[in-house]
Amino acid sequence: MATLTHLVTPEKKVTSYETALHNFDVAAGKIELDRDIAHLLKSPDRELRVELPLMRDTGRLEVLVGYRVQHNNARGPNKGGLRYHPDVDLDEVRALAALMTWKTAVVDVPFGGAKGGITCDPAKLSINELEKLTRIFTSKIDCVIGPNEDIPAPDVNTNAQVMSWLMDEYSKRHGFSPACVTGKPVDLLGSYGREEATGRGVVIVFREAAKSNKIDFKKSTVAIQGFGNVGSNTAKILHDMGVRVIAVSDAKSGIYNAKGINISEVITHVKKNRVLSGFPKCEEITNAELLELECDVLIPAALDNQIHKGNAEYVKAKMIVEGANSPTTFEADEILEKKGIPVIPDILANAGGVTVSYFEWAQNLQQFRWDIERVNDELEKVMVRSYHDVEAMSRKHKVSMRIGAFILAVDRVARATKLRGY
Ligand code: NAD
Helix, strand or coil: CCCCCCCCCCCCCCCHHHHHHHHHHHHHHHCCCCHHHHHHHHCCCEEEEEEEEEECCCCCEEEEEEEEEEEECCCCCEEEEEEEECCCCHHHHHHHHHHHHHHHHHCCCCCCEEEEEEECCHHHCCHHHHHHHHHHHHHHHCCCCECCCEEEEECCCCCHHHHHHHHHHHHHHHCCCHHHCCCCCHHHCCCCCCCCHHHHHHHHHHHHHHHHCCCCCCCCEEEEECCCHHHHHHHHHHHHCCCEEEEEECCCCEEECCCCCCHHHHHHHHHHHCCCCCCCCCEEECHHHHHCCCCCEEEECCCCCCECCCCHHHCCCCEEECCCCCCECHHHHHHHHHHCCCEECHHHHCCHHHHHHHHHHHHHHHCCCCCHHHHHHHHHHHHHHHHHHHHHHHHHCCCCHHHHHHHHHHHHHHHHHHHHCC
């Protein structure tokens, strides 16, 4: 395994919002997008900042801050996840909301884009505090969400349980409303297959991209950063298909074995110990080392801005498939392009989650449940079609897959905006 010989911290941090705006500008320039439309699509429709007074178990009051940003709803109700993390701020939520507009347009599901979050460290909250916080947040954003307005979903550090509390709190005011949120448990009107949908989508897109980039999918070696919903499901599906996952990581550290790691055993280990560290028959590595491993495919599936101008030069993977949102800064993109490393962008690669969220929403509205085969078949169709739409666009304009995806999305959203009228 390679050891790091350089510092990985960049001098000035590029934010996800700067990256999102940069990619939008490049795509808008390529299709000579009307100046007024460009102006409209660059900024969010609505930004809500709310104070969240949380009475801690200790009896002390803590006032936390939450956000819901709705970027654009020209193509349908706003849609996007809810993140609980200490780094959540308005700029990050803005960037993630815009990415949701482009993502729902890439896979052509009838939604716009939104994102929300609370600046907090959920690891320091009891389950009781987490539930209270979610209910307070829901009551504060109640005025802007709803099945036809804005439909939240899970993201970093939120899950099906958090979505259940959200649904319950919303339903107290509006009557039983399962379609107000997706990513719910199957026992509470969630969709079969939603839990693993983002990972399944990543794998489908990876398989298609492997064909185009002359990588033997079945024989490839894969390193995955992040072992939460996206990382662990991607790893598990690949492992079950016989693809060799050689490294995975969580916030604390990573594990590496060039011969491949038994992901089912890792999942059992994490359930018991909560962390990857200590998993046998593997070498312990850092997150920085994982990003620079010799492998065929690197899948960042943790947080934003992990591949930046300070480390992009040292990436040795033959291809990057973005499970996370905005894991690569625009400066890193330029370096990777020069090195000839294709990047399959977030707004395509991780769109399996929002696609099955769309299926869940549709099932809830129709009060009709699909079986798992139908969910996975429909997901496969959407992801394969979207991959080839993006590839065709990137070939047509002689641009990267990221800019191809942005062109496809921006053009679709611009058309819908024009048709609806300003
Ligand atoms: P999660 O909370 O389930 O997991 C996050 C993982 O990242 C955990 O393993 C955590 O330990 C790890 N992590 C946290 N900080 C880290 C750090 N500094 N370095 C390395 N690893 C770190 O979250 P998730 O739902 O899997 O989301 C991961 C990414 O995928 C995010 O960018 C999210 O926006 C994106 N995404 C999620 C979904 C979804 O359906 N959950 C859909 C599309 C995109």
